[in-house]
Amino acid sequence: MTEIKITTIEAHTAGEPLRVITSGYPEIPGDTILQRRAYAKQNLDHLRRMLMLEPRGHADMYGALLMPAATADGDVGVLFLHNEGYSTMCGHGIIAMVKVGLEHGLFEADENDIKIDTPAGRIRAKAHREDGVITDVSFVNVPSFVFAETTVTVPELGDVVCTVAYGGAFYAYVDADALGLQLDPAHCQQLIRHGTTIKHAVMKACELRHPSGDEDLNFVYGTIFVSKQAGAHSRNVCIFADGEVDRSPTGTGVSGRAAIHHSRGELQDEWIRIESILGTSFEVRVLETVDLAGTKAIVPEVRGRAHVTGKAEFWMDPSDPLRDGFVIR
Numbered sequence: 415m416t417e418i419k420i421t422t423i424e425a426h427t428a429g430e431p432l433r434v435i436t437s438g439y440p441e442i443p444g445d446t447i448l449q450r451r452a453y454a455k456q457n458l459d460h461l462r463r464m465l466m467l468e469p470r471g472h473a474d475m476y477g478a479l480l481m482p483a484a485t486a487d488g489d490v491g492v493l494f495l496h497n498e499g500y501s502t503m504c505g506h507g508i509i510a511m512v513k514v515g516l517e518h519g520l521f522e523a524d525e526n527d528i529k530i531d532t533p534a535g536r537i538r539a540k541a542h543r544e545d546g547v548i549t550d551v552s553f554v555n556v557p558s559f560v561f562a563e564t565t566v567t568v569p570e571l572g573d574v575v576c577t578v579a580y581g582g583a584f585y586a587y588v589d590a591d592a593l594g595l596q597l598d599p600a601h602c603q604q605l606i607r608h609g610t611t612i613k614h615a616v617m618k619a620c621e622l623r624h625p626s627g628d629e630d631l632n633f634v635y636g637t638i639f640v641s642k643q644a645g646a647h648s649r650n651v652c653i654f655a656d657g658e659v660d661r662s663p664t665g666t667g668v669s670g671r672a673a674i675h676h677s678r679g680e681l682q683d684e685w686i687r688i689e690s691i692l693g694t695s696f697e698v699r700v701l702e703t704v705d706l707a708g709t710k711a712i713v714p715e716v717r718g719r720a721h722v723t724g725k726a727e728f729w730m731d732p733s734d735p736l737r738d739g740f741v742i743r
Contacts, residue, residue, distance in 0.1 A: 417729060417731060417732060418438065418461070418464070418729065418730035419438050419728070419730075420435060420438030420439065420461070420464070420465060420727070420728045421435075421437045421438060421725070421727045421728075422434055422435055422436060422465070422477075422725065422726045422727075422728065423436055423514050423518055423722065423724075423725050424722070424723045424724045424726060425510040425514050425720050425721060425722045425723055426510065426661075426720065427506035427507075427509045427510045427662050427718055427720040428506065428661065428662035428663065428690055428692070428694035428695065428696065428718055428719065428720075429661035429662055429690060429692045429694050430476060430506045430660055430661040430662035430690075431475055431476050431661075432476055432477065432478055432510035432511065432514075432720070433465060433466075433471070433475060433477040433478070433495075433726075434477070434478050434480065434510070434511055434514045434515070434520070435465070435477060435478065435479045435480070436518075438728075439458070439461060439479055440458070441481075442454055442458070442479075442481060442493070444484070445484065446484050447491050447492070447493065447531050447532055447533045448628065448630050450481065450484070450491070450493060451493055451500050451502075451533045451630070452630070454479075454493060455499060455500060459499075460738055462477070462499070462500070463738050463739040464728065464730050464737070464738065464739055465477055465728060466495055466496060466497055466739070467497065467738075467739030467740055468739060468740050468742065469736065469739070469740075470728050470739070471497075471739070472741075473497055473656075473657070473658065473741045473742075474497070474658050474659055474661070475496070476495065476496050476504070476506075476507065476658075477494065477495035477496070478492055478493070478494055478495070478504075478507050478510070478511045479492065479493045479495065480492055480511065480515060480520055480521065481493065483529070483530075483531045484531045485529075485531055485536070487529060488530070488531045488536070489521055489522070489523035489524075489528055490515065490521040490523065490528075490529075490530055490531070491530070491531040491532075492507070492508075492511060492530060492531070492532055494507050494532075494533075496654070496655045496658055497656050497658050497741060498655035498656040498658070499655070500533070501533075501583060501654075501655075502532070502533040502534040502582060502583050502630070502631055503532050503533065503535075503537070503555070503556065503581075503582030503583055503666050504532075504666065505553070505555065505581075505582070505662075505666050505668070505696070505716050505718070506660070506662040506664070506665050506718065506720075507665075508530065508532075508537055508539055508551070508553045508665060509539075509551040509553070509665065509716075509718045509719070509720045510720035512528060512530075512539050512541055512548075512551045512553075512720075513541070513548045513551060513720045513721075513722065514720075516541055516548060517548060517722070525540065525541040525543075526540050526541075527540065528540065528541070530553075532556075532582075533630070533631075534556050534583070534631065535556045536556070537553050537554065537555060537556065538553065539551060539552065539553035539554075540553070549719060550717055550718065550719050551717070551718065551719070551720065552715060552716065552717040552718075553665075553716055554701060554713060554714075554715050555581065555582055555665070555666070555669045555713070555714045555715070555716060556581075556582050556713075557704050557706045557711035557712065557713055558580055558581040558582070558669040558670055558672065558673040558711060558712055558713075558714050559580055559625075559673050559706060559709050559711035559712070560577060560578075560673055560677045561578045561579060561580055561584065561620070562577075563576070563577055563578070564576050564578060564586075564619050564620055566612060566615035566616055566619050567615070568608065568611050568612055569611065570608070571593055571608060574588055574593065574615075575588070575589070575592070576588055576612065576616055576637075577674055578616060578620055578622070578634075579670035579671075579673050579674050580624065580670060580673070581665075581666040581667060581668070581669030581670030581671075581672075581673065581714065582666035582669060583631075583635035583666050584622055584631075584632075584633065584634050584635055585634070585635060585637065585638045585654075585666075585667055585670050586612055586613060586616040586634060586637045586638070587637075587638050587640055587670065587671070587674060588612060588637060588638070588639050589640055590640060590641040590651070591641050591642060593608075595639060595641075596641075597639055597641045597649050597651045597691060598691065599691060599692070602659055602691070605639060605651055605653055605659070606653055606657045606659060606743075608637075608653075609636065609637035609639065609651075609652075609653025609657075610637070610653060610656075610657050613634050613636055613637045613653070613654075616634050616637075617633075617634045620634070622634065625706045625707035625708065625709045625711075626706075627707075635654050635655070635666075636652050636653050636654025636655065636658075637652070637653045637654075638650055638651070638652045638653075638664065638667045638670070638671075639651045639652075639653075640671070643689050646687045646688065646689045646695060647687055647688055648671075648686075648688055648689070649663075649688065649689040649690070649691075650663045650664055650668060650671065650688050650689070650690065651690070651691045652664040656741075657743065659691065660690070660691075661690060661691060661692055661694070662690050662694060662696065662718070663688045663689060663690040663694070663695060663696045663718075664690075664696075665696060665718065668688045668696050668714070668716055669714040671688060671698065672686075672698045672699065672700055672712060672714040673712050673714070676700050676712050677710070681700060682700060683699055683700050683701070684699060685697045685698070685699045685717075686698060686699070695718075696716055696717065696718040697716070697717045697718070698714055698715065698716050698717075699714070700712045700713070700714060701713045701714065701715045
């Protein structure tokens with residue numbers, strides 16, 4: 415094994431990190447982004463572990479690998495990385511990769527209609543500038559929908575009612591207020607414990623089926639705790655992958671929330687603001703309703719803000735016994 419060098423640009427969206435890979439990765443084959451995701455899982459996972467886990471990353475690190483589009487009219491493709499593997503879609507990642515990509519010349523696109531190919535499908539994004547500087551980024555997400563209501567029994571909490579919805583990934587949405595849970599950093603470890611347990615219980619209770627028929631989308635990505643919040647519509651705290659805590663309100667998560675509230679007649683086309691565990695926020699609205707292979711769905715639009723924090727070059731020394739990374743939480 416030879417020494418590996420990978421360069422990145424570091425950013426965050428509403429507090430959630432994004433490590434944008436700029437060089438050092440081999441070309442990933444595949445006609446679709448889902449095929450490329452499968453190839454990366456099978457052949458390049460040592461690079462994901464190198465960048466996401468300690469000592470170069472941490473349990474809550476998140477990454478984006480930009481690549482050529484998989485469609486004839488696409489501007490750019492992307493794979494998203496985290497502590498457990500590769501997600502199908504990431505809202506905070508879209509917001510940060512657009513800011514980083516345009517400001518640092520990683521891809522070219524019409525800033526009013528950036529066509530991004532993700533494992534979950536086509537995302538269309540827009541960069542909003544003030545005095546020439548990109549401030550907010552908005553994106554039109556993939557069709558989002560409510561899948562099922564289920565109740566699971568969880569130690570310490572008893573029976574937990576979950577709404578399973580899709581916003582680019584499947585989540586189990588749980589009313590934190592009904593369970594007496596507080597959605598703040600001081601209770602983070604408790605939320606990780608309960609969120610992970612609920613996720614695995616829902617995985618056993620629900621046989622997921624995305625209307626597209628693509629089996630690679632049929633997995634529970636995480637648990638999202640929801641609470642009423644003064645000064646905002648509500649608060650989201652997402653526990654995803656292997657106990658990872660989203661610092662942002664979760665772009666795919668707020669998309670699923672919009673689908674839930676629309677299905678209940680609580681949301682039409684108005685913007686709502688949803689806070690994170692830090693008090694940062696995203697806005698989301700229902701852009702339109704669609705039929706997704708017989709499933710009633712909405713097309714959500716999400717808006718948020720990212721900031722660039724630096725650049726880095728990471729090395730993997732083949733003689734390093736910890737070269738593949740580790741996690742201590």
